Amino acid sequence: MAESASKIVEGVFAINKPLHLSSAQVLRDLQEHFRSSVFFAPLLHRQSKQVSQDFNKSRRKRRAAGENIKIGHGGTLDPQATGVLVVGVGKGTKQMNSFLGCTKTYETTVLFGRSTDTYDVAGKVTAWALHSHVTRALVEEKLASFRGKIKQVPPIYSALKINGMKAYEYARTGKALPRELQSRDLEVEQCEMVEWLEGGTHEYRWPATEASEELKQVATTMMSAAQDKTQGPESLQKRKRSDTMNEDETNNGSIVKKQRTVSKGPSSMSGDAESKRKSLIQESSQTSYTLIHDGMTADEKAKLHTHELRPLSSEVCPAPAARIRVTASSGFYVRSFAHDLGMACSSLALMATLFRSRQAEFDAKSALTYQDLESGENVWGPKLQSMLENWNARHPEESRTDRRDMSGGSRTPSWGQGGDHGQRADTGMVKKNGAKRTSHRERRNTSSGED
Incomplete structure (x- = not known):
């Protein structure tokens, strides 16, 4: 020294x-x-x-x-x-x-059967889904669709700035986004399963906190709009044909009997999804950081950047989990990947853990x-x-x-x-x-x- x-x-x-x-x-x-x-x-x-x-x-x-x-x-x-x-x-x-802008390698644990507002275990549960049909073979099959060039919509709980304010600040203040989050073109070099964990045999737990009915409605509609942005014409037609099979699907956290799959490529939105999405976007695009923060105390502003640790369920999780290694280009959100993988498996999923093992x-x-x-x-x-x-x-x-x-x-x-x-x-x-x-x-x- x-x-x-x-x-x-x-x-x-x-x-x-x-x-x-x-x-x-x-x-x-x-x-x-x-x-x-x-x-x-x-x-x-x-x-x-x-x-x-x-x-x-x-x-x-x-x-x-x-x-x-x-x-x-x-x-x-x-x-x-x-x-x-x-x-x-x-x-x-x-x-x-x-x-x-460099590539990064992540190791993440994806837990099936639930979705949250933040797409990870730190959030509030917004929906449940069946998971007994989710097997290692199914997940490995669906992982193939996440390799190569893909489209991905960032989660609303992200640090992306919209009109000078981070997206998660809008979510935490209950403000609607001034404009929708756009899908991104990304490249995934590696996406492979490291370990499969059967339900009831692992340490991971679902979040114990359930979202309000209003938040569930917002999350479900945003999820629908985001999925339309990543679907191709072929899977959009499949989704329309299966709409009659989804009558039991609700927006209040009930069991999802049938879920849509995720595929690559842009597509147009259905009329209902488009109208719901627009209702969540503020009419004026002039919303500013100053306007959102007007009247807030220093403590209230600080809370926007504080990540609350919510309790997890004390019960053993019956749903399976998978440890997955991903090497992707800049801008890749692992939480969105976990969420999209659950949808691709006709279920729901969230990110339980995330470890960045390499950057450049x-x-x-x-x-x-x-x-x-x-x-x-x-x-x-x-x-x-x-x-x-x-x-x-x-x-x-x-x-x-x-x-x-x-x-x-x-x-x-x-x-x-x-x-x-x-x-x-x-x-x-x-x-x-x-x-x-x-x-x-x-x-x-x-x-x-x-x-």
Whole structure:
């Protein structure tokens, strides 16, 4: 650690995000450990010197920037998910946008027989379905339709922004969406079953909280509209022929005797589904973030971003579950996949667990852990130094930068570019009157320890 204390360490690494923590909270926790460390003292000193000369920033912002390590993440993980969260420190934050579009590998547990408003076990039950016919062979057969190029509609409980406000904020305030969520064209490289779990033999449970009748109606209609967006003409005709078989299907959580299947390709909506969908979309598309938040206290606003942990049923779940590994392009929602898989199997399903095992070149096995952080700087310091050195060795162009000692003006070699060999960087010099500015997209994915 004595050697690393004399050089500026920055770059990109991965940390294993624990369950129930938001990605933003992980950054705050890292900030707490990093800003008081010997390991990052040179980087913080450089930042402080640079920011103190940037008179375009307010005094408060200069002070805050000088006290916190510049840090950001390369793609949000839901609080209910665990696994790889890519993090950039210092110059590494400029590379975070490149991780937003990379492929990711997930391992998820899909539990059949129920659907919720959030498409996972953290939500409220909106409908039930038969599940005795769901077998391993059926699920493996349906998984084939999720490989290759597919269409997917994001869940309403997502961080997608609509008119400046996140979709889940609309849901939690009871506001209708100003416009519908559009289906996305995605590519799934891998979609395979890892393990089949028969009902009554596994640890997973259905949620114990049932949704209100109003929420069930909204969820069912949104589900119908979303499914129409992912259906092809062939399956739409099949659905019309089976409508007479669905007379026992209701919107209040009763058993679903027959469910529609999911297939690829766009289609037009039925008249009833279209009219119901439009009734849920606000007439005006001018709804703004300010309008939705008007009159809300700070505590009420904070609750919009708080993910409540609801109780699970104490009874053994009679429905089967499946552990599935998926490698997909950016924008893939595993919760939507779980929901759509249940529909494809003529049942319902939700996401019980989610683990991101890989993002781009980073995997969970070699990632930093919270146990490392809790063990102290003598443990996480050497491990993080190795990660950052490896990153800079693999990405010489990204790690090349000029660094000047702010007190004497002498250049110091880039430690990630073979500094021990006396090499000097020759690009990316800091402006004399302030630090190089970052773009809006770069700032959006960085954090200085504050929301």
